[in-house]
Amino acid sequence: MMRVLLVNPPRYQGVSVIREERCEVTERYSILEPYSLLQIASLLRADQHKVSLLDLNGLDMGYSALKEKIERSKPEAIIFRFTPTTFDHDLETAKIAKEMSPEIRTAGLCWTLHTLGPQVIKEAPALDAYVTGEYEVASPRLINSWEQGEEQSPGVLTRAGYGGDVEPLKDYDSLPLPAYDLLPNLDPYFVTAPAGQPFSILYTSKGCPYKCSFCTVAGTPLKMKSSQKIIEELRYLKDNYSLRTASFFDETFTFNRKRTEEVCKLLKEEDLDIKWYCNTRAHLVDKELLQMMRSAGCRGISFGIESGSQKILDTVGKNIKIDEAKEAIKWAKEAKIKTFCSFILGLPGENWETIAETMRFVKETLPNSAQFNVAVPYPGTKLYNDLYGEDAPQADFRLLYQDSAVTGTEELTPEDLNQAREAAYRALYSSGRWWGSNIKHVFSEPSDFDLAFRYALKIVNNFVFHKMKDAH
Numbered sequence: 001m002m003r004v005l006l007v008n009p010p011r012y013q014g015v016s017v018i019r020e021e022r023c024e025v026t027e028r029y030s031i032l033e034p035y036s037l038l039q040i041a042s043l044l045r046a047d048q049h050k051v052s053l054l055d056l057n058g059l060d061m062g063y064s065a066l067k068e069k070i071e072r073s074k075p076e077a078i079i080f081r082f083t084p085t086t087f088d089h090d091l092e093t094a095k096i097a098k099e100m101s102p103e104i105r106t107a108g109l110c111w112t113l114h115t116l117g118p119q120v121i122k123e124a125p126a127l128d129a130y131v132t133g134e135y136e137v138a139s140p141r142l143i144n145s146w147e148q149g150e151e152q153s154p155g156v157l158t159r160a161g162y163g164g165d166v167e168p169l170k171d172y173d174s175l176p177l178p179a180y181d182l183l184p185n186l187d188p189y190f191v192t193a194p195a196g197q198p199f200s201i202l203y204t205s206k207g208c209p210y211k212c213s214f215c216t217v218a219g220t221p222l223k224m225k226s227s228q229k230i231i232e233e234l235r236y237l238k239d240n241y242s243l244r245t246a247s248f249f250d251e252t253f254t255f256n257r258k259r260t261e262e263v264c265k266l267l268k269e270e271d272l273d274i275k276w277y278c279n280t281r282a283h284l285v286d287k288e289l290l291q292m293m294r295s296a297g298c299r300g301i302s303f304g305i306e307s308g309s310q311k312i313l314d315t316v317g318k319n320i321k322i323d324e325a326k327e328a329i330k331w332a333k334e335a336k337i338k339t340f341c342s343f344i345l346g347l348p349g350e351n352w353e354t355i356a357e358t359m360r361f362v363k364e365t366l367p368n369s370a371q372f373n374v375a376v377p378y379p380g381t382k383l384y385n386d387l388y389g390e391d392a393p394q395a396d397f398r399l400l401y402q403d404s405a406v407t408g409t410e411e412l413t414p415e416d417l418n419q420a421r422e423a424a425y426r427a428l429y430s431s432g433r434w435w436g437s438n439i440k441h442v443f444s445e446p447s448d449f450d451l452a453f454r455y456a457l458k459i460v461n462n463f464v465f466h467k468m469k470d471a472h
Contacts, residue, residue: 002147003050005075006041006182008034009082009090010056010063017057019081019090020201021111022217022251025402026085030191031058032201035249036109036135038178039203040079043140046176049147053182058189063092070100077105077143079131084112084397087123094126105146107156109135112216113397115380117157129158133166136175141166172206172223177233186241192369196245196275200237204230204263208251210281212306213316213382214344214375217251224255227262231270238272246276253278254285261289264296275299282328283320290335300338300368303328308361309354312347316383322361329365336445341367345420346375348386351411355420359427366437372424373402374417 011017016031018024034055041051054069056062070078078097082090094106107129113120114132121130131138133155145153145163152158155166169175186198207220237243254260267274277300285301293301303325307313310322332339343358362370377384378400387407399406403421405414412420428434 001048001050002076002143003073004044004052004077004079004143005069005073006034006037006051006053007066007078007080007093008037008053008055008057009080009086009093011060012086012089017083017086017090019057019083019110020249021206022215023249024081024083024110024112026083031189032191033058033183033186033189034081035178035201035203037079037081038180038182039136039175040139041179041182042176043136044143045179047140047144049143051179051182053179055183055188058183060188063096066093066096067100070097070104074101075104077107077146079107079109079139079143081109083110084400087398091124091126094124094128098126105129107131107139107142109139112378112400116397117162119397121157121159129153129156131156134168136169138166168221169223172225173229177236180237180241186237186243191247191277198237198241198243199245199247200241200243201247201249202230202233203250204248204253205250205255210252210319211317211382212319213386214306214347214378216378216381218381222255224259227259227266230263231266231272234267234272234274235270238274243274246274248276248278250279252280252284254280254289257284257289261292264292264298267296273297277301279304281320282325285328285331287331287334290331290337294335294337298337300340301332302340302342303367305341305361306344307347307350307354308343308358312349312354315349316347326361326365329367333368333441336441338369338441339365339367340369340371341365342371342373343424344373344375345424346405346407346409346412346414346417348383348409350375350409350417352420355424359424362424362428363431363433366434368438368441370424370428372421374405374414374421375407376400376402377407 008019012026015026015028018027018030018032020032020036037053041053044051052073054066056065080093097104097106105128106126108127109131117130117132121127129142131142138155142153142156151160152163154163156163186200190197190199205222205224207222208217209222211218234246275297279302282303305325306318308322313320329339345355377387405417408414408417
């Protein structure tokens with residue numbers, strides 16, 4: 001048995017950080033529980049290790065709390081998550097641990113940089129191990145290896161070298177429930193605005209078979225939990241934490257239509273009274289399915305639209321049609337499901353005309369919320385390889401912000417893209433038709449008033465004080 005401390009590092013310059021697989025970014029307006037660490041905790045417990053957790057981000061605590069925790073619990077190993085843009089800040093976790101006791105083993109997780117393992121290890125001298133493989137399998141294997149005095153483990157890069165590929169998880173249902181009991185409560189957590197609490201995210205599937213050139217999880221194996229397993233987790237959260245709102249954090253929740261129907265059916269049968277949100281692709285919903293989802297508690301869907309230009313979508317391998325995206329938004333709004341659409345400015349081939357096409361798309365469809373990011377060449381993606389080549393020199397991953405361009409296109413500079421992003425938000429937020437559409441939705445759905453009011457305050461705050469940074 002090893003004493004293991006799991007750490008979600010503090011906020012970055014006062015801004016909350018999401019440290020979850022494809023979503024490893026600063027996020028001013030959401031605070032999510034460290035789901036992946038809770039999942040690792042339950043797996044380590046199953047192997048009889050003694051596990052504790054410290055969510056510094058969620059509790060808005062600094063590194064002094066980590067020092068106190070180490071002094072009290074005297075961990076033998078620490079596992080924490082980090083992101084590219086908060087790298088140096090997050091790696092203080094390992095540095096502090098080593099300063100307090102050189103015998104503490106330190107391991108870090110960051111999916112975005114998994115193809116840059118040697119660079120990560122080189123730039124993080126206090127880090128003993130970097131988990132690059134599937135964390136549900138690789139993390140427990142690593143702790144068990146350390147317990148047995150071994151220096152290498154599958155799916156992990158250590159100072160002794162790479163331990164080889166780890167076997168992927170075959171049965172997603174085999175995972176135990178995340179160790180929610182390690183959290184004092186769910187009070188700190190919310191998405192977009194502090195409403196509808198108690199709130200939690202859940203993974204009901206992992207991976208995505210689609211191969212969008214800009215995505216860090218493109219072409220990864222798809223693993224899905226059964227509808228019964230999903231309901232089991234929701235029931236646990238309802239019974240133990242009075243859960244009111246859940247966000248299914250999958251890349252593509254509705255990939256399997258039959259499973260989606262089963263989840264909706266069971267939610268109604270169980271009468272859990274939980275409002276929920278999900279992410280999916282526009283061509284994987286239809287009018288009937290959306291109505292079914294609404295009747296089972298779905299109140300919002302996030303669509304990755306990316307661009308209003310068919311040329312751009314075809315170039316990046318999005319595999320959807322503009323008309324499909326328009327229909328999906330229309331059907332969702334008819335079902336009284338809020339629509340959240342994300343767009344990426346600066347994908348290959350982008351110019352002022354394709355940006356104008358995107359803005360025309362937004363003005364025509366009027367999603368309830370829109371997110372405009374700039375294209376980021378994340379390591380390991382086709383976009384990165386196309387721009388820099390597979391043997392590219394080491395990138396400065398600390399600059400990979402979605403609100404500040406590091407690369408342009410043939411016709412647009414990074415400065416052009418930053419200006420276009422700000423202009424897109426200004427055009428949306430100054431649109432009387434957009435505000436009118438949202439006000440109409442609130443009148444038809446009075447239960448959304450609190451969320452809508454807080455969202456409006458967020459827009460004003462971001463528009464006036466933060467110059468459109470983190471304007472999700």
